[in-house]
Amino acid sequence: MMWKPDRQGKKPLYEQIADHLEQQISYGEFPPGSLLPSERKLAEQLGVNRSTVILAFAELRSMGIVESRTGSGTRVSRTKWEAMPKHTPNWSRYCEGGSFLPNLPFLRKIREALAQQPSLIDMASGELSPDLAPTDEIAALMSEHRYTSYLGYDNPQGYVPLREALVGYLDAYRKIQTTGSSILITSGSQQSLYLITQCLLSPGDAVAIEDPSYCYSLPMFQSAGLRLFRLPVDQDGVRPEDIRILYKKHRIKMVFVNPNFQNPTGTVLSMERRRQLLHIASELGLPIVEDDPFSLTAYGEEAPVPLKSMDTNGSVLYIGSFSKIAASGLRIGWMVAPHSIVERLADARQQMDFGLSVIPQQVAAQFIQSSYFQPHLERLQLQLQFKRDLAIASLRKELPDSISFTAPQGGLHLWCQLRHDVPDGKLLEEAVRKGVVFVPGSVYGSDAGFVRFTYARAKAEDIETGISGFAQALRELLS
Template sequence: MWRPDRQSKQTLYEQIADHLEQRISYGEFPPGSLLPSERKLAEQFGVNRSTIIMAFGELRAMGIIESRSGSGTRVSRTKWGATPKHTPNWNRYVEGGSFLPNLPFMRKIREALNQQPSLIDFASGELSADLAPIEEITALMNGHQYTSYLGYDHPQGYVPLRQALVPYLSKYRSIETGESSILITSGSQQSLYLITQCLLSPGDAVAIEDPSYCYSLPMFQSAGLRLFRLPVDRCGVNPEEIRLLHKKHRIKMVFLNPNFQNPTGTVTSAERRKQLLDVASELGLPIVEDDPFSLTAYNGEAPLPLKAADVNGSVLHIGSFSKIAASGLRVGWMVAPHAIVERLADARQQMDFGLSVIPQQVAAQFLKSPQFEPHLNRLRMQLIFKRDLLIEALQKELGDLVLYTVPEGGLHLWCKLVPDVPEAKLLDEAIRNGVVFVPGSVYGSDAGYVRFTFARAKADEIRRGIAGFAKALRGLM
């Protein structure tokens, strides 16, 4: 994030005026658009409000901006002189298009983290640097001779990675498949995007869990899909609800996260799993199984995926390295019938001509290396440690004001707040107290829930972060 250089010979207000002029000239603030308030810019740039007033005065004198009492400061429609210059109305383009922006809460969280890097982060669903296998991957990269060919790769993904995934899926997930039935993607989210864009049509009805990570993804609405809820209880979703939704709305697909579900941490029971597969087979209904957290099982016994018991080919199985190794590798995969893999590979090739081959090579080497299993063991131990720190801090700071079920895997703790406080105000107050989390409504739940991700914050930040959250909550009670 840009800030003026206090060591520069140029004054602070001149630097800010130049910076704003450049952003206006690049079209970030189109003619007639409203600029942020003086107070907000002062906070963003770390200066006094008087400095912003002087910068605005400089721009106003040049005819670049104009201020009116009661209506704020706007970019001049004739900013480069007396003769009007017609610039595209970028705001109209931003508001158009079929792909929807992120939810307001998610944009606020992202903006807060960008502007205040010191915030304790209970929102980002990824591993912290100390949990990622950085040393192991660095050693592999230093000791491995990577291919000199850097052209477009196979449409389904790097062949040696798909070959390495075959024994990996067999050993760790009890999924028997071949490399031709595997599609490499840039993570679970691209897999979901390809499915919603290529296998479904606008107006199609689909069933998703409630609460569900899918609610936080505008891609479902962007695809024009009709979403119907499957309530998640302590045993997962009720398969009979799927049958009812199919009868009433003719749902075409079901999206599930049966192992350490995001955000609740629930593991679907064995009885429900069998019933889910029976219902899918009876109705000819595909199940999309997102399975990113299974190998984080704290006892080392990862629950099997639905795909492991899928004898009728009803399940599209999605996996990823993001939650067990490094989100920055951007390597995920999908196990599906070959016809589906070919269809999605063709669509993905139209989007980007394929993924970068180097991260795929790194992932293939790491999967086959003797360091992979020790990394998983260390990851589980560290996740347990952080989970317990979080629970201990919640008990100390909030006691009976927060209810939760202790997860046995995954990265998240799903909490019900006893006091009834407005979500938006709670998030704002938490940010003021140095911590950020995800409100429950992001996942489609009723008000009064929050998700804390304990994998992203450093261990020595967790107690302090919960203390900040508790201060924000008590301040609103």
């Protein structure tokens, strides 16, 4: 039986093919100087895209195992296998080592598909489309202001004027009172989470995360050796009493929540549960990490208050970011925490990269203090609501009896439950063939049968086409 790559395996297809070919060559099945099958022929034999074989050949070339010449095909290297060979390190083996785990297989497949097929309608990536970003506003600010001529390392805690601007921003928009010394500037929410998991926790520590949760899709928790315990999310968010149960049973050391337009479900933690959560955290001495990237996307209503604004005991580490309300490319996030924690994490960050570039920090400081910021937020909220409504209308038209969901009142995502049992992997592959990508719900720790559509990334005119492609893929698998 001919060997085939394992499509359900953790390793990308091109790496599996490269490893298999390397093994065949080492066994002498392809002697030095021999011609390998053409990219097209090998792709047909293995049942993969030609682009996957191209990547596999590139991997072998990087190790000096094969050589390719235009018009002559790909041959096994003669010099690699001579009597006194000059060996290139087997980089693929090194990639499998280390303690920092790679992204989940589904996320790698989605990234690979988007890289190979730029025309795919992207309903997977959790970011804003270019037309939603304040591009013109930032360009105007950069022409109006002369930025510093000093381009050396800045304060490891972050650019002081940006931290001072965030003090006013957090008070005005999030009802959080803090000081510049209690703010750490990061490159985004993920860096904040990384610093917390690496610096404030130890391997073997137990932590509680929502179920489903964006945190579940981040291998950084497993890379840090943490034990994850789940807090089920219902229509009102997590149930605080579950935290008490987990604490008694597993001695959890930290709780991670996304209470406002939670990713992926879009739910908002009820006010009563917020009070209960803070009370239990105070009673048990448990830190709460509040990730709050979506609050200011609230559609036509006041943004939900953060836990941090209600925190009178200093239990909450608050994480924010510009990625979901302005531009992910600015790479500006922040954490509000006790000064001792900020100093500890700033020291660790300085060891990693000596701090962020000062220029994006200057731009961000100017933007949140400018007359452009509030109009941008209002436009963003209206356009996100419009895109959400397009996605909902398309789903109701295409799959009225096959899918259920609750319309979110903010955020970027639509969390849907399928009423049919369809394997995640096959549905994703078929959707890619139909020209659209989404994220299977299992990425976020949920049971099979859920999907997450991000309506913020795709162009408005492509949303209906994307949902139609997904519906065709689902119908074909069901038939």
